[in-house]
Amino acid sequence: EDGYELWLRYHAAEPAAAAGYRPAATAILQQGDSPTLDVARAELERGIGGLLGRTPPRATAPINGAIVIGTPASSPLIARLNLPLQPLGREGYLVRSMALDGRRVTVIAGNSDVGVLYGAFRLLRLIQTGQPIERLNLADSPHVELRMLDHWDNLDRHVVRGYAGLSLWDWQTLPRFADPRYTDYARANASIGINGVVLNNVNSNADILTPHFLEKVRALADIFRPYGIRVYLSARFNAPMELAHLPTADPLDPRVRQWWREKADEIYRYVPDFGGFLVKANSEGTPGPQDFHRTHADGANMMAQALAPHGGVVIWRAFVYSDTGEDRFAQAYSEFHPLDGRFRDNVIVQVKNGPIDFQPREPFSPLFGAMPRTAIGMEFQVTKEYLGFNTHLVYLGTMWEEAMRADTRVRGEGSTVARVVDGSLFRPRHTLVAGVANTGNDRNWSGSQFDQANWYALGRFAWNPDVSARDVAEEWTRMTWGNDPAIVTPIVAMMMGSHQAVVDYMTPLGLHHLMATGHHYGPGPWVNDLERRDWNPTYFHNGDRQGIGFDRTARGSNALAQYAPEVAARFGNLSTVGDDYLLWFHHVPWTYRLDTGRTVWDELVLRYTRGVDEVRAMRRTWAGLSGRIDPQRHAQVAAFLAIQEDEAQWWRDACIAYFQSLSGLPLPAGVAPPAHDLAYYEAIRNPYAPGRDQP
Numbered sequence: 001e002d003g004y005e006l007w008l009r010y011h012a013a014e015p016a017a018a019a020g021y022r023p024a025a026t027a028i029l030q031q032g033d034s035p036t037l038d039v040a041r042a043e044l045e046r047g048i049g050g051l052l053g054r055t056p057p058r059a060t061a062p063i064n065g066a067i068v069i070g071t072p073a074s075s076p077l078i079a080r081l082n083l084p085l086q087p088l089g090r091e092g093y094l095v096r097s098m099a100l101d102g103r104r105v106t107v108i109a110g111n112s113d114v115g116v117l118y119g120a121f122r123l124l125r126l127i128q129t130g131q132p133i134e135r136l137n138l139a140d141s142p143h144v145e146l147r148m149l150d151h152w153d154n155l156d157r158h159v160v161r162g163y164a165g166l167s168l169w170d171w172q173t174l175p176r177f178a179d180p181r182y183t184d185y186a187r188a189n190a191s192i193g194i195n196g197v198v199l200n201n202v203n204s205n206a207d208i209l210t211p212h213f214l215e216k217v218r219a220l221a222d223i224f225r226p227y228g229i230r231v232y233l234s235a236r237f238n239a240p241m242e243l244a245h246l247p248t249a250d251p252l253d254p255r256v257r258q259w260w261r262e263k264a265d266e267i268y269r270y271v272p273d274f275g276g277f278l279v280k281a282n283s284e285g286t287p288g289p290q291d292f293h294r295t296h297a298d299g300a301n302m303m304a305q306a307l308a309p310h311g312g313v314v315i316w317r318a319f320v321y322s323d324t325g326e327d328r329f330a331q332a333y334s335e336f337h338p339l340d341g342r343f344r345d346n347v348i349v350q351v352k353n354g355p356i357d358f359q360p361r362e363p364f365s366p367l368f369g370a371m372p373r374t375a376i377g378m379e380f381q382v383t384k385e386y387l388g389f390n391t392h393l394v395y396l397g398t399m400w401e402e403a404m405r406a407d408t409r410v411r412g413e414g415s416t417v418a419r420v421v422d423g424s425l426f427r428p429r430h431t432l433v434a435g436v437a438n439t440g441n442d443r444n445w446s447g448s449q450f451d452q453a454n455w456y457a458l459g460r461f462a463w464n465p466d467v468s469a470r471d472v473a474e475e476w477t478r479m480t481w482g483n484d485p486a487i488v489t490p491i492v493a494m495m496m497g498s499h500q501a502v503v504d505y506m507t508p509l510g511l512h513h514l515m516a517t518g519h520h521y522g523p524g525p526w527v528n529d530l531e532r533r534d535w536n537p538t539y540f541h542n543g544d545r546q547g548i549g550f551d552r553t554a555r556g557s558n559a560l561a562q563y564a565p566e567v568a569a570r571f572g573n574l575s576t577v578g579d580d581y582l583l584w585f586h587h588v589p590w591t592y593r594l595d596t597g598r599t600v601w602d603e604l605v606l607r608y609t610r611g612v613d614e615v616r617a618m619r620r621t622w623a624g625l626s627g628r629i630d631p632q633r634h635a636q637v638a639a640f641l642a643i644q645e646d647e648a649q650w651w652r653d654a655c656i657a658y659f660q661s662l663s664g665l666p667l668p669a670g671v672a673p674p675a676h677d678l679a680y681y682e683a684i685r686n687p688y689a690p691g692r693d694q695p
């Protein structure tokens with residue numbers, strides 16, 4: 001086993017369990033044909049065939065144990081049942097055990113075929129996770145409209161911040177060769193409710209918009225369509241200049257507007273259900289409307305207008321910062337907040353969960369809650385750019401749960417980020433959760449067995465931002481590794497503690513952006529020679545002889561003022577900020593005492609040390625699972641955990657050596673000193689680190 005099957009691993013259930021399930025899976029009754037209903041049936045056949053050892057035949061009339069699938073439109077049988085489908089929207093589903101013409105059946109019904117497909121995956125998940133299926137009465141529907149993966153894939157197949165090989169999209173052999181992998185990718189996404197994919201990198205190449213590529217894009221869109229997945233493209237803002245040699249890309253220039261209109265019309269001829277554009281504009285050097293003295297709203301609206309007749313959306317990223325001298329934390333808010341209410345209703349502003357850049361732990365971005373008249377989407381990073389790439393076992397579900405549950409307080413208590421994102425707080429026309437994908441052509445898709453869990457979790461958090469990280473970890477574990485409690489309990493425990501572990505050995509107590517230059521892999525807290533102030537780790541930790549931390553209170557950058565007053569007050573007060581965010585918001589003396597009774601210096605050293613200990617404990621847990629898990633996957637995870645331990649140690653030792661050079665304080669009693677001196681760590685250059693923008 002190499003992990004290719006992901007969580008759709010339909011291996012035979014325990015004989016007793018399989019025997020229990022079989023009476024409720026004797027046949028499949030599908031009325032009406034459509035590509036989506038066909039894939040729903042095919043998935044049930046494949047899943048039940050694998051899990052229960054017998055592929056259910058097709059039935060034409062209800063028999064005991066049949067699974068009846070369809071919509072009221074496709075199936076007279078289902079229409080007759082008058083099921084309460086209406087509140088479930090286009091993509092929701094019901095899974096119900098009921099009597100039909102005197103037979104016991106399980107009905108999987110939706111208002112649309114894709115709802116049925118989601119219901120089919122739900123039934124399979126129940127069997128995979130060992131739940132009973134004979135008395136079902138389930139109804140579910142997505143809380144978020146657009147549930148997307150953003151691929152940062154370049155057209156030469158290099159994946160930016162990708163640690164799982166080359167891009168899945170083989171542009172050379174497309175459109176003729178439909179690699180079966182494209183279908184497996186679509187199955188995996190549909191199984192977790194992902195309904196949109198951006199095919200190319202946000203630092204985009206305008207060529208993707210040319211007919212040569214659009215033919216290939218069409219081929220992928222055609223493969224994904226039955227799975228309910230729409231294709232989107234990252235559009236380069238100055239494409240009219242690069243592709244058509246217009247003298248400008250000014251969004252208010254009629255030639256530019258016409259060019260985008262015609263381009264949109266052309267794209268929809270290739271892909272009639274094209275989703276829209278994702279745009280990174282005036283961000284880290286990309287072209288944008290500000291090059292022409294226009295605003296983000298002018299730029300986004302111009303593109304949105306071109307897409308509107310076709311029903312497309314513009315997803316406009318708020319990841320902006322420039323060398324203005326303003327605290328980088330505050331810049332996205334400063335630029336976007338004044339534009340609230342100025343975006344067309346088919347524009348979604350996509351905001352990273354935190355204000356800086358996918359750090360191991362960030363407070364929520366103050367833009368969540370701050371733009372009530374704008375659709376605000378969430379951007380998570382599934383690929384672990386700042387969390388040890390693919391070799392460190394870090395389950396991101398707990399981090400996303402923290403982000404979603406954060407209370408913005410903008411409309412009183414309970415105004416969580418989840419409620420901004422799912423639209424229940426401000427009711428925007430569109431809602432969105434996107435994740436920067438971690439997939440590549442590695443056999444196991446994500447570069448490690450455990451990184452598959454993060455792809456899985458993204459789908460589950462996009463479907464329902466209030467989902468529990470623990471439930472998601474448990475589901476995924478059962479589907480991926482097995483239902484034996486001797487497997488489930490320790491793996492879930494490992495996953496649940498893994499995010500805190502990486503925070504501890506990389507950036508404890510609210511430190512952030514300490515990574516070495518460019519690749520963001522190893523430690524580089526000493527780096528202070530980069531051209532831009534806010535690229536340097538020293539800018540972010542601000543450590544010196546006396547103390548450490550970034551003062552974002554009114555005495556400092558005052559970025560805290562961007563939050564609702566209650567949040568600003570909590571983060572701004574040393575007695576309420578809490579250890580996790582202390583150095584995000586405060587500069588404190590090394591000798592400042594925490595609630596633990598220890599000084600910041602001692603606590604920092606102990607956290608770094610604890611992080612390494614946690615990785616050692618994960619290794620022991622994993623070693624204890626040997627024999628219960630197939631040897632190939634077990635060995636790979638074991639090897640990666642060994643890498644993680646070495647690197648956690650490297651992070652700890654390098655950071656302690658460096659911070660001690662500032663504080664001049666002794667290590668707390670009983671704590672091992674770093675293995676080498678600071679110069680040794682500073683001299684480490686360029687560990688193998690794939691996936692940079694400029695390789």
Ligand code: BDP
Pocket residue numbers: 160161202203280284319357358385693
């Ligand atoms: C940063 C990445 C960079 C991306 C940028 C972005 O280092 O490669 O281009 O985010 O989100 O995290 O645009």
